[in-house]
Amino acid sequence: MNRQARHGEGSGERDAPLLGGQPGDIVRAYAGRKGYPLAGRNIIVEGTTDVDHLTTAASVYEAEEHLALLGEDLSVFAVGERQDGGTRNLVQEFQTLRNILRVEPYAPEDDAIRIIALLDKDNAGQRAIYTLTSREVGFVEFRDVFPVARIMPRDTRDARQLAKRFRERNAPWSMIDCEIEDLVADNVLASFAESNPEALRGEPRRVEGAHHYEWEGHAKPALARYVNENALLDDISAIVDLLKSLRYALDLVPDGQPRPA
Numbered sequence: 614m615n616r617q618a619r620h621g622e623g624s625g626e627r628d629a630p631l632l633g634g635q636p637g638d639i640v641r642a643y644a645g646r647k648g649y650p651l652a653g654r655n656i657i658v659e660g661t662t663d664v665d666h667l668t669t670a671a672s673v674y675e676a677e678e679h680l681a682l683l684g685e686d687l688s689v690f691a692v693g694e695r696q697d698g699g700t701r702n703l704v705q706e707f708q709t710l711r712n713i714l715r716v717e718p719y720a721p722e723d724d725a726i727r728i729i730a731l732l733d734k735d736n737a738g739q740r741a742i743y744t745l746t747s748r749e750v751g752f753v754e755f756r757d758v759f760p761v762a763r764i765m766p767r768d769t770r771d772a773r774q775l776a777k778r779f780r781e782r783n784a785p786w787s788m789i790d791c792e793i794e795d796l797v798a799d800n801v802l803a804s805f806a807e808s809n810p811e812a813l814r815g816e817p818r819r820v821e822g823a824h825h826y827e828w829e830g831h832a833k834p835a836l837a838r839y840v841n842e843n844a845l846l847d848d849i850s851a852i853v854d855l856l857k858s859l860r861y862a863l864d865l866v867p868d869g870q871p872r873p874a
Contacts, residue, residue, distance in 0.1 A: 634718050635718065636717055636718055636725030636726070637651075637717060637725040637726045638717070638718070639713055639716065639717050640710060640713045640714055640717060640726055641726075643709075643710070643713055644710070647706075649690045649710075650688050650690055651688060651726060651728075652684070652685055652686060652687055652688035653685075653686055653687075653725070653726060653727070654686060654687045654688075654726075654727050654860075654863040654864075654865055655687070655688045655689070655690070655726065655727065655728040655729070656687070656688070656689040656690075656728075656729055656730075656731050656859060657689075657690060657691075657692055657703060657706065657707055657710070657728060657729070657730050657731070658689060658690070658691055658692070658703075658730075658731050658732075658793075659691065659692060659698055659699055659700055659703050659732060659733065659738075660691050660692075660693075660694070660698035660699065660833075661691045661694050661698065661834075662793075662794075662833040662834055662836070662837045663689075663691060663731070663793045664689055664690060664691050665834075665837035665838075665840075665841065666793045666794065666796075666797070666837055666840060666849075666852055667683070667689050667793070667852060667856060668683060668689065669837070669840055669841045669844065669849065669852075670682075670849040670852035670853045670856060671683040671853075671856060673844065673845070673846050673849060673853075674846060674853045674856075674869070675869070675872060677846050678868075678869070679871065679872055680868055680869030680870065680871060680872065681869050681870050681871075681872045682853070682856045682857065682860065682869040683856070684870065684872075685870075686865055686870060687859075687860060687863065687865060689731075692706045692707075693706075699737070700732060700737045700738060700740065700741035701741075703730060703732065703741060704741050704744055704745060707728070707730045707745065707752075707758075708745075708750065710728050711728060711752070711757070714726060714727075714728065727863055729756075729757055729758065729759060729859070729862070729863065730745065730752075730757065730758045730759070731759050731760075731761060731859065732758065732759070732760055732761065733760070733761050733790070733791065733792040733793065734760040734761050734762065734790055734791040734792070735790040735791075735792060736790075738760060738761070739760075742754055742758050742760060745757070745758050746758060753772050754772065754776060755772040755775040755776050755779065755862075756770075756772040756862075759859065759862070760791070761791050761792060761793050761795075761796070761855065762779060762783055762791060762855065763783060763786055763791055763795070763796065763823055763851060764779075764782040764783055764854075765779065765854065765855055765858035765859070766778040766779060766782055766858070767857065767858040767861040767862070767867060770861070770862060770864075775862075785820065785821040785823070786820055786821060786823045788820065789818050789820050789823065789825040790825050791823075791825065792825070793852070794826060794828065794833070794836060795823070795824060795825050795826065796849070796851035796852045796855060797840055797844065797848060797849055797851075797852070798844070798847070798848040798849070799817075799819070799824045800848075801839075801840060801843060801844055801848050802817070802824070802826050802836075803817075804843075805835075805836055805839045805840075806826065809832060809835065809836075811829070811832075812828055812829055812831075812832030812835070812836065813826065813827065813828065813829070813832075814827035814828065814829060815827055857869075
């Protein structure tokens with residue numbers, strides 16, 4: 614049995630703390646060196662455009678509803694920019710962060726900091742999820758690691774039940790990928806594509822009211838800016854719902870916290 618399996622590093626089980634100090638001190642020091650803005654609850658994603666879309670959705674929602682989905686209680690951050698992003702780097706950094714949390718000083722009844730991973734439901738993302746949830750690593754899908762989804766149920770925190778309901782609710786679109794951009798309304802994406810035809814890799818796929826666009830990598834930052842400048846709440850409601858579901862999974866109030874006066 615290897616060291617990781619022996620100590621349950623991926624499973625979420627924790628031995629007695631190894632070092633002194635306050636809960637979160639060690640992981641905050643590491644995150645500070647990496648530029649990761651940690652909150653009490655955290656979502657790590659593949660790249661900065663994922664962060665852009667999630668923060669745009671949270672900002673538009675907050676302006677309309679006066680409730681904050683991101684802020685002091687929940688942070689979202691990218692594993693890195695350009696070559697420092699992507700699924701391979703996320704797999705490595707997520708394991709590092711979670712292993713650091715294992716040796717943090719902590720009160721047994723309290724998790725000072727929690728971190729989950731969010732990955733696109735495409736080939737690269739599915740491979741990363743498979744790696745992270747393999748027996749050798751030991752994380753659990755729908756508890757530690759989540760795929761981007763058109764519908765993410767939030768009526769259970771039990772990973773097995775959530776996986777079952779996830780498959781049922783997303784069954785009509787099981788044959789097409791789902792990336793964070795696909796949660797933006799079709800008309801907004803189509804408008805951007807019309808003005809930037811070189812941004813697309815082939816024609817979009819549309820199935821049962823959902824869509825999947827394959828974007829050139831260089832076009833994604835421009836698309837994120839376009840969504841930020843043009844999208845209304847209805848246009849990004851699927852991203853808002855995803856954030857609410859991830860908040861629920863992290864034991865936060867799904868609809869968000871009242872913003873400070």
